Amino acid sequence: ETGVTQTPRHLVMGMTNKKSLKCEQHLGHNAMYWYKQSAKKPLELMFVYNFKEQTENNSVPSRFSPECPNSSHLFLHLHTLQPEDSALYLCASSVRWAGGVEQFFGPGTRLTVL
């Protein structure tokens, strides 16, 4: 285990459902991230939180809503998703959001949208 945990590990939801993904890190880091990994596509950075402040939002649709209540926890709230949103969603953390720092990843949540 890298110290970054994600729940649930697998999630199946309909397009009208509302669900949330949870990420928790026990590394004392100040930056947390959400990534999307679709089949046969490069990993995409979705959101960055640095010291609980959202610093980056890479043109992610509003049906994905992140929340960072403290530096140890990160949520991704999902609503009215589309089948093309099915992917592996990875959370990561690092000491801070900046160059020269190593990111540590959780195991991911495999999301299937029906």
Next chain:
Amino acid sequence: KQEVTQIPAALSVPEGENLVLNCSFTDSAIYNLQWFRQDPGKGLTSLLLIQSSQREQTSGRLNASLDKSSGRSTLYIAASQPGDSATYLCAVYNNNDMRFGAGTRLTVKP
């Protein structure tokens, strides 16, 4: 916009061989480059992080090099083992963004 390419997409070698994985990027103004390993259905494990001012980093049987001016990095794996079988990803950081390659899927046959 930074683009990261990894060649080959898949590689199969017999156990014991030395091998090289390639990563190229279009914008040489990077801050650092990181190599990761991903096992099927799992998250990423960081292998090596090379700062833009460095030319290489080593960890055990792994050696990563960086040629920023030509936009290239290589990951050298010595004496490959079946346990090295995984997908290897490279990622570059610059301009408050992190871009990943699509990965190279490595299979080491016993």
